[in-house]
Amino acid sequence: MESGCIKIKNDTLELRKSGKFYHAFGDNATILHYIMGYKIVAEKGGAGFPESAINKVINALEDNEISYIVYDKEVIEYEKDFKKINAYKSILKKGVKALSNEERFQKIEKKITGMSAKELDNLLDLIEDAIS
Numbered sequence: 001m002e003s004g005c006i007k008i009k010n011d012t013l014e015l016r017k018s019g020k021f022y023h024a025f026g027d028n029a030t031i032l033h034y035i036m037g038y039k040i041v042a043e044k045g046g047a048g049f050p051e052s053a054i055n056k057v058i059n060a061l062e063d064n065e066i067s068y069i070v071y072d073k074e075v076i077e078y079e080k081d082f083k084k085i086n087a088y089k090s091i092l093k094k095g096v097k098a099l100s101n102e103e104r105f106q107k108i109e110k111k112i113t114g115m116s117a118k119e120l121d122n123l124l125d126l127i128e129d130a131i132s
Contacts, residue, residue: 011088012081013061017072022057023048027092034095035060054078064091 013031015022024032025046033040036057038047049057054070058078061068065087070078112120 011067011086013066013068013088015057015068015070017051017070017077020051021048022051022054022070030095030099031066031088031091032057034091034098035064035066040099066091 013024013028015024015028017023023046025044029038029040029045029047032038032047032049036049038049040047058068058070058080062080065082065085067082067086067088068078068080069076112123115123
C-alpha cells in the first residue's frame, strides 16, 4: 500500500482520512474511480474526495456490496464486511477494464485532434460504416 499505509485486509476497500479529505490508493483507487468517477492522480497513485462526500461514497460501496474500512489516523470510523457476497474483486476487474478503455480513448482522441480535415473526414466515414 502506498503512502506508508499497510493494507489490513485483502478484498476490502480502505479509505484513509488526511485533513479534510479521504484517500484511496492502488486497487482501492481504481474501484473508487470506477464507482464514483473520482480522478486517479497518477503521481500519487491514488484518488481522493472531500470529507463532505463520505456518506455518498459509503452508500455507493454498500449499494455495490464492496467491503470497506474507513480510517481517521489508525481509528476505524466506518466498517462493513460483506463476507461471501463481497463484490470487491469483480468491481476491481470492471474498474481495471474501464481504465484501460479510458486510456485507449485518450490516445485516440489525441491522434484525432492532430488530423487534417481530410483525414478526419475519412476516419469518420470509416467509423460510420463500422457502426451502421
